[in-house]
Amino acid sequence: MALNLEIALKHLRSRVRQSVVAVLGVATGVGFSVAMAALMQGSLLDFQQKLIDASPHVLIKDEYRDPPLQPAERAFAGAVALDGLKPKEELRGIKRAKSLIAGLDTVPGLSAAPLLEGQVVIRFGGKDVAATLSGIDPERHIRVSQLADDMSTGTVTNLYAAANGVIAGDGLARKLGARIGNLLIVSSPAGVVLRMKLVGLFHTGVVAIDDARAYALLKKAQVLQDRPNVINRVRIAVPDIHQARGLARRLEERIGYLTESWDEANEDILNALQVRNVIMYVVVGAILLVAGFGIFNIVSTITYEKAHDIAILKSLGFRESDVRSIFVTEGLATGVGGSVLGWGLGFTLCKILESIEFNAKWAIEMEGLPIYYDPLQYGIATAIAVTSAGVAAFLPARRAARLNPVDIIRGAA
Amino acid sequence: MSMLQAEGVSRVLEGEVPVTLVRDIDVTFEAGEFCAITGPSGSGKSSLLYLLGLLDVPTEGRISIEDAATSSLPSDALADVRLGKLGFVFQFHFLLQEFTIRENVALPIRKLGRLAEPTALARAESLLEELGLGDKTRKYPHQLSGGERQRAAVARALANDPLIVLADEPTGNLDRRNGSIVFDIFERLAKEQGRTVITVTHDPSLAARAGRRITLVDGRIQEP
Ligand SMILES: Nc1ncnc2c1ncn2[C@@H]1O[C@H](COP(=O)(O)OP(=O)(O)O)[C@@H](O)[C@H]1O
Ligand SMILES: [Mg+2]
Numbered sequence: 001m002a003l004n005l006e007i008a009l010k011h012l013r014s015r016v017r018q019s020v021v022a023v024l025g026v027a028t029g030v031g032f033s034v035a036m037a038a039l040m041q042g043s044l045l046d047f048q049q050k051l052i053d054a055s056p057h058v059l060i061k062d063e064y065r066d067p068p069l070q071p072a073e074r075a076f077a078g079a080v081a082l083d084g085l086k087p088k089e090e091l092r093g094i095k096r097a098k099s100l101i102a103g104l105d106t107v108p109g110l111s112a113a114p115l116l117e118g119q120v121v122i123r124f125g126g127k128d129v130a131a132t133l134s135g136i137d138p139e140r141h142i143r144v145s146q147l148a149d150d151m152s153t154g155t156v157t158n159l160y161a162a163a164n165g166v167i168a169g170d171g172l173a174r175k176l177g178a179r180i181g182n183l184l185i186v187s188s189p190a191g192v193v194l195r196m197k198l199v200g201l202f203h204t205g206v207v208a209i210d211d212a213r214a215y216a217l218l219k220k221a222q223v224l225q226d227r228p229n230v231i232n233r234v235r236i237a238v239p240d241i242h243q244a245r246g247l248a249r250r251l252e253e254r255i256g257y258l259t260e261s262w263d264e265a266n267e268d269i270l271n272a273l274q275v276r277n278v279i280m281y282v283v284v285g286a287i288l289l290v291a292g293f294g295i296f297n298i299v300s301t302i303t304y305e306k307a308h309d310i311a312i313l314k315s316l317g318f319r320e321s322d323v324r325s326i327f328v329t330e331g332l333a334t335g336v337g338g339s340v341l342g343w344g345l346g347f348t349l350c351k352i353l354e355s356i357e358f359n360a361k362w363a364i365e366m367e368g369l370p371i372y373y374d375p376l377q378y379g380i381a382t383a384i385a386v387t388s389a390g391v392a393a394f395l396p397a398r399r400a401a402r403l404n405p406v407d408i409i410r411g412a413a
Numbered sequence: 414m415s416m417l418q419a420e421g422v423s424r425v426l427e428g429e430v431p432v433t434l435v436r437d438i439d440v441t442f443e444a445g446e447f448c449a450i451t452g453p454s455g456s457g458k459s460s461l462l463y464l465l466g467l468l469d470v471p472t473e474g475r476i477s478i479e480d481a482a483t484s485s486l487p488s489d490a491l492a493d494v495r496l497g498k499l500g501f502v503f504q505f506h507f508l509l510q511e512f513t514i515r516e517n518v519a520l521p522i523r524k525l526g527r528l529a530e531p532t533a534l535a536r537a538e539s540l541l542e543e544l545g546l547g548d549k550t551r552k553y554p555h556q557l558s559g560g561e562r563q564r565a566a567v568a569r570a571l572a573n574d575p576l577i578v579l580a581d582e583p584t585g586n587l588d589r590r591n592g593s594i595v596f597d598i599f600e601r602l603a604k605e606q607g608r609t610v611i612t613v614t615h616d617p618s619l620a621a622r623a624g625r626r627i628t629l630v631d632g633r634i635q636e637p
Contacts, residue, residue, distance in 0.1 A: 317496020
């Protein structure tokens with residue numbers, strides 16, 4: 001085996017330029033796949049982190065997954081279709097919310113907070129901006145959200161300080177042109193109009209939230225929406241976000257209301273990221289395929305060039321499998337050498353990407369490219385590169401192993 | 414016991430027009446025998462040598478080494494026999510360019526794996542020394558003259574102490590003096606070490622030095 005490796009390396013050295021090109025081909029493939037994987041994984045994790053920070057881990061809504069059966073449908077169960085039904089008006093809002101939250105409070109590790117969310121239009125200085133206003137219980141809310149950390153100006157408790165205090169996303173405030181202390185005119189679909197004082201600004205990094213959300217005390221929101229004592233959301237924080245999905249499913253089964261975990265709520269956007277991964281794999285696959293051609297090329301060239309050597313090795317008593325292993329080893333050595341070089345290239349690319357600073361807004365804000373370093377990225381890229389190198393070398397190696405030494409020796413004479 | 418025996422051996426190349434390389438070869442070689450195969454060009458000398466050396470397989474008849482038939486052996490087993498018992502010298506030296514000549518000679522020794530690496534190299538050096546190349550062992554083939562290269566190839570053929578040495582016009586590319594040196598070596602191998610040496614040659618004066626001569630005409634052995 002050591003002998004076969006020695007012969008293989010000597011062969012590669014006899015064709016320095018082509019060997020170097022093949023090694024560089026593999027290095028490029030491995031380097032770029034490592035860098036792309038680090039970038040993709042980094043941005044996915046960064047994105048997830050920002051989503052998790054900004055979204056409720058679990059959110060109970062005053063809605064149902066399937067529209068409830070109308071009384072008539074219940075009465076005529078089995079009818080093919082019922083036309084012209086007037087649906088029963090249901091009062092929106094989560095019923096028996098107090099006991100629901102009290103129940104959640106008894107579960108160790110869980111925190112729950114009631115909200116009343118509703119659409120409002122905020123007017124300031126002649127500008128009207130639509131926003132979602134959440135009525136919150138500040139003490140509870142800061143336990144289930146990052147709001148306290150996200151405050152860029154003021155604190156959440158400022159809500160108590162003013163008669164009608166409101167906290168807005170910094171993007172929303174910018175759109176309105178409002179500053180701390182300004183009086184905003186907030187009107188709801190229920191027709192109630194309140195003058196509210198801007199007492200704080202927050203910044204989450206998720207554009208959709210920073211540009212279109214505001215917080216007020218629960219009581220004020222209920223007045224504004226004309227829904228006294230009603231809440232329509234319960235926001236829950238769990239100690240381990242991976243439990244969120246299971247908890248949401250169990251809760252929904254128990255209470256009937258639509259209960260979503262953060263990942264379910266953001267499924268579309270997470271799926272879009274998966275599509276991005278597919279594109280990455282295609283690109284990396286193409287690079288490695290090209291690298292495979294490079295290896296096929298060098299190994300084929302050597303098998304033709306070294307036909308005499310193959311004949312003499314076989315006449316000396318080397319077996320077919322020895323000859324095959326010599327040339328497969330040449331491919332593998334190219335793959336391994338290229339991979340090691342590719343690690344360096346990939347790491348360097350990661351460092352370069354990481355150092356690029358820019359300001360972009362696409363669903364979330366990014367100040368730079370988030371890079372995630374993981375040895376597994378290197379391992380996978382290397383495994384793929386070395387495997388394809390082996391396959392690329394195997395074809396010419398098999399041909400070489402089958403060469404009939406007599407034909408070659410005769411040809412030389 | 415015979416060292417190497419061919420019984421009713423024929424080799425026909427398949428094809429639209431089948432080509433008969435050799436036919437009805439019956440010949441036996443004993444240990445210590447030095448035999449020259451002569452004959453006109455195209456008479457099948459090389460073909461016979463490849464068959465005797467298990468590089469080619471007869472279409473009819475059988476080849477035995479030390480009375481053991483080889484016809485049913487798979488290619489790996491044939492390779493093992495070549496490695497352990499046979500040594501080849503061709504008209505072209507076929508040394509590996511990337512290896513020094515002592516590494517070339519050590520190659521079959523290392524392949525056989527009976528000796529440790531340093532011992533293999535030491536044996537290669539002493540073989541080269543016997544063949545008058547003691548001061549060139551670390552040179553590469555392209556740094557040697559034709560005669561030196563051919564002697565290195567002979568050393569490689571002897572690397573694993575073969576029972577049988579097969580040479581196909583080993584002096585074809587050598588001048589008279591170097592050709593004579595190679596034949597001196599063959600003579601010694603047979604006489605002093607009891608090996609069977611079979612060499613194809615065109616040169617009648619060299620052939621005359623062999624203890625036995627076989628002449629091929631049109632793929633058949635011609636009785637004297
Ligand atoms: N692959 C082949 N196809 C057709 N004819 C061949 C082939 N190999 C050898 N021959 C022919 O077989 C005959 C014997 O060849 P060879 O054994 O090389 O003779 P020698 O070594 O005595 O010159 C020659 O006529 C040669 O042309
Ligand atoms: Mg010939």
